[in-house]
Amino acid sequence: MAVSMTQRAAERARQMLQKRGTPDSAIRIGVSTAGCSGLSYKLEYADQLQEADQQFESHGIRIVVDGKSLLVLDGTEVDFESSAFKSGFKFTNPQVKEQCGCGESFKV
Amino acid sequence: MDFLLDIAEPGQSAAPHAGPVKRVVGIDLGTTYSLVAAMSTDGGPLCIPDAEGQCALPSVVHYAGQRQIVVGRAAQQLALSHPERTISSVKRLMGRGLQELQKDPTHATPPWPLQDGEGGMVCIDVADRLVSPVEVSAEILKVLKLRAEEALGGPLQGAVVTVPAYFDDAQRQATKDAARLAGLEVLRLVNEPTAAALAYGLDRFEGGADRQGLFAIYDLGGGTFDVSILRLEQGVFQVLATGGNSRLGGDDFDQRVLTEIVTLLGEEGLDGQRLQACRQLARNTKEALTTAEQVNMPLPLPDGTVWQQAMTRSRFETLIEDLVRSTGLVCRRALKDAGIRPEQLQGVVLVGGSTRVPAVRRYVAELFGREPLSDLDPDQVVALGAAHQADLLAGNKESELLLLDVTPLSLGLETMGELVEKVIPRNTPIPAARAQAFTTFKDGQSAMAIHVVQGERELVSQCRSLARFELRGIPPMVAGAARIRVTFRVDADGLLTVAAQEETTGVEQSVVVKPSYGLSDGQIEQMLREALTHGADDMRLRLLHEAKVEAERVLHALRAALQQDGDLLSTAERELVEASAGRLLESLLVEDHERINQQVSRLDKETTFFAQRRMDRGIKAAMQGRHVGDFA
Amino acid sequence: MQQPYQDLQRAFHPDRFVQRSATERRLSLEQVTHLNRAYQTVKDPLLRSEYLLERSGQGGAIDEKALNREPAFLMEVMEQREALEEVEITDPQAMQRLQSLRREADQRIAQELAALRALHGATAVDWQAVARCNHRLRYQRRFLEAMDQVEEQLWQQDG
Structure with a gap:
């Protein structure tokens, strides 16, 4: 079981961690149960590890995922996209079967 | 659709659909061109281009067979071969009745037959069907909506749509109906000159030392003319007076050149296609005369030869002189209504493509006794201001900016x-x-x-x-x-x-x-249903989605209110409010939009007293230390 | 007065409530509607005077028709109207004549306004006199509008 980040996403995460003044912190990826199709993604800074956390590394960035979320997130790749009107991290999750019109929440 | 996330502080991830930034746009629904703009990732508003990089969408709608509809540049091309199936300048028909149009001396006969429609409004007969100006406008808006949703990466959560300041009640209502028909949630109708002032005022005054001033906005578009006098003070844009003519614009300049060409041609009874070709030639001539002193006007004739004549800029200026001068009367009246003399103004801003005509610029300079400002693209400035206002209304950022407008007509x-x-x-x-x-x-x-x-x-x-x-x-x-x-x-x-x-x-x-x-x-809802080609199931999903988004928004707002002003409630009252919110939350689990909507309005009713108390507290705070005497 | 008006607008304008509940949106609309009305009433001496008269409860006793019939008022009205009718828009002096009429009307308005200030400033307000003053001011305002229309004809004529 694993999750990963693209080079671009890792680059951006590194910039943001540095700007925040915590270059050594990790990035937490998770899911929460809300939204119009059931589940939605979470992306947060992680200064401390929790008991059930699993760790991964992509292009020099540490990623932590709690055990429950990992079941849903296995195989997910996080990319970073930027254009004139939108920029942010994008989740590509092979397990998703259905997502709401806005892509903000999904079902597996 | 791809959803994009930012990295949040631990435990601070926003609830879905309650995120800090809403996808909203500003739309300038113009007589000849329409534009859509949004806040860019750099922080300022930008117009959203189509796949070919063009921002301006020609406001032209072509009705082909089998209910096929073509909008924009392609429709403009089709106008040459199928003028009877191609509708342009539909804004001039918005909210107007057939009789009223027939009485209007400035109304040029369009190439399609007009009929009396429902509610006394005019209807257009395009080959095999009857369409209302509202429906035609909705087609233009749908294209812009789709373009924006692709660029912004998700469905729109609201739009500011601009209207000429001088639009009357029927014209405003028709515009709002068109937006609803296109599936847009209208956050606000904003007057075009006021939107333009917002785009300009920001660039000039935010953060500057001199944050106060009086401005005139002179807005001459394809089919409408507006002038607004504004006072800008500490971020408040207060319109003091407005005036205009909702049937005067660049189209009328084209018409004058067209009449001249037809006279020079010396032919009578030109058919629809020839007339359309002449109309296009007239428009090109006008545009070329912005920079050139003289322009050749070649017109291919049916016999294969090419007719050719020239027009000088001074001839063009003679043709349009009375039209240009008629704007002066409107400006003087607006200044007078505002109680302002031209020399008190800090600036005059030019908006609208027709202010590119050198004779118009000269006249404005003479009228106001100063060189007008035109550093922003006069075609884009209205859409840019509308995007900014949409961003403010969506609550995407804290700002003290506020637009205060007036009624244009008694x-x-x-x-x-x-x-x-x-x-x-x-x-x-x-x-x-x-x-x-x-x-x-x-x-x-x-x-x-x-x-x-x-x-x-x-x-x-x-x-x-x-x-x-x-x-x-x-x-x-x-x-x-x-x-x-x-x-x-x-x-x-x-x-x-x-x-x-x-x-x-x-x-x-x-x-x-x-x-x-x-x-x-009811009719709008009916048309929306019909327009949804995916059938009833999609309609139900869409209604459910909208209901859920609304419920989440309401719950989010209530949580914020409880956090800020929870002390206004007794324990019993708070329990009541919480219970009501709980019922709404529960209803979200049942996939039924009617249930959810019922609970939303129930929650709203049951928290009315709380909203009232919060409002009273706000007023008390605002009035603190002031006496009635201060206002006398 | 501009400052509190703007502060209240900033706090309660419907634009600030777009994302709130239906009730809050309605309350905001009501509050700002009142605010705009109050702002306009306070800003305009005639509207303010009319409002004070109404609030005094003495307005009902005033006979508007009798005010219309007062000979001095009638005489004034007739003189002004005649003078305006005599302005021929083809006359090259028309604009000057109109401006002198406007100066006269402005003077009358200034006199009435001064009278109103004195009347409202008195310890015991003579509401009958206030009503007379309001009535005359209202007429002068309408006369100004009539002059505006003639003026617009003149503007139109010379572009």
Whole structure:
């Protein structure tokens, strides 16, 4: 079981961690149960590890995922996209079967 | 659709659909071109281009066979071969009736037959079907909506749509209907010159030392002319007066050149296609004369030869002189209404493509005694300002900026002798409400006819008729004893509702009239349903999605309110509110939009007292340390 | 007065409530509608005077028709109307004549306004006199509007 980040996403995460003044912190990826199709993604800074956390590394960035979320997130790749009107991290999750019109929440 | 996330602080991830940034846009629905703009990732507004990099979408809609619809540049091309199936400048028909158009001397006959439509509004006969100007406008808006959703990466959560400041109630209502028909949630209708001022004012004054000033916005577009006088002070854009002509613009310049070309051609009875070719030539000539002193006008003839004549800039300026000068009268009146002399202005801003015409620039400079400002693209500035206002209305960022607008035309009632009694005069700040008392003139009179009109003239026949209705059930009384109170309300979009009530007897006989032009709410819903090609299932999903988004928004707002002003509630009251919110949360689990909507309105009712208390607290805070005397 | 008006607008304008509940949106609309009405009433001396008269409860006793019939008032009205009718828009001096009429009207308005200030400043307000003053001011305002229309004809004529 694993999750990963693209080079671009890792680059951006590194910039943001540095700007925040915590270059050594990790990035937490998770899911929460809300939204119009059931589940939605979470992306947060992680200064401390929790008991059930699993760790991964992509292009020099540490990623932590709690055990429950990992079941849903296995195989997910996080990319970073930027254009004139939108920029942010994008989740590509092979397990998703259905997502709401806005892509903000999904079902597996 | 891809959803993009930012990295949040631990535990601070936002609930879905309650995220800090909403996808909203500003739309300039123009006579000849339409644009959509949004806040860019750099922080400023930008127009959203199509796949070929073009921002301006020609406001042209072509109706092909089999219900196929083509919008934009492709439609413009098709206009040459199929003028009878291609509709342009539809904005000039918005909210207008057939008779009214026929009486209007400035109304040029379009290449398609017009008919009387529902609600007294004009309808267009395009080859195999009848369409209303509202539907045609909705087609243009749908294209812009789709373009924006692709660029912004998700469905739009709201739009500001601009209208000419001088648009009357029917024209505004028609614009709002078109937006709803296109599936847009209208956050606000904003006047074009005010939107332009927002785009300009920001760039110049935010953070600067001098944050105060009086400005005139001179907005001459493809089909409409507006002028607004604004006071800009500490981020508040207060419109002092506005004026205009909703049937004057670059189209009329084209028409003058067209007439000249037809005269020079010396042919009579040109068919639709030839006329369309001449129209295109007229437009190209006008545009070329912006920079050139003389322009050749080649026109291929059916016999294979090419007809050729030239037009000089000075000839063009003679042709349009009276049109340009007619804007001066409007500007002078607006300045006078604002109580301002031209020399008190800090600047005059040019907006609209027709202000590129050198003769217009010269005239504005002469009129206001100064060189006008035009450093922002006059075609884009309205859409950019609208995008900024949409961002503010969506609450995407904290800002002290505020737009305060006025009614462009007086609103009144018909009284004895077909005279107009003004109830809300022009240039009244909106939202506004005003009541007028009337009485019966016959003994035992049990009904009273109420005729609502808009305009500045004294005679009813010279004003725009907005609505007619009857107040019935007046108890029998002697003439002059009844007291009928007619209340006019204009909301923040500049839209009117009228209510009438008999007061003396305590009998609640009240009628509320929203002037309706062609389309009722039910009809719009019906058309939306029909337009959804994916059938009933998708419709249900869409309604469910909308209901859930709304529920989440309401819950989010309530949580914020409880956090900020929770002390206004007793423990029992708080439990009541929490219980109501809990019921709404539960209803979210059942996939039924009606249930959810019911709980949303129930929660709203059950928290009315809380909203009222919060409002009172806000007012007290705002008035602290001030006395009534300060306002006298 | 501009400052509190703007502060209240900033706090309560419907634009600030777009994302709130239906009730809050309605309350905001109501509050700002009142605010706009108050702002306009306070800003305009005639509207303010009419409002004070109404609030005094003495307005009902005033006979508007009798005010219309007062000989001095009638004489004034007739003189002004005649003078305006005599302005021929084809006359090259028309604009000057109109401006002198406007100066006269402005003077009358200034006099009435001064009278109103004195009347409202008195310890015991003579509401009958206030009503007379309001009535005359209202007429002068309408006369100004009539002059505006003639002026617009003149503007139109010379572009």
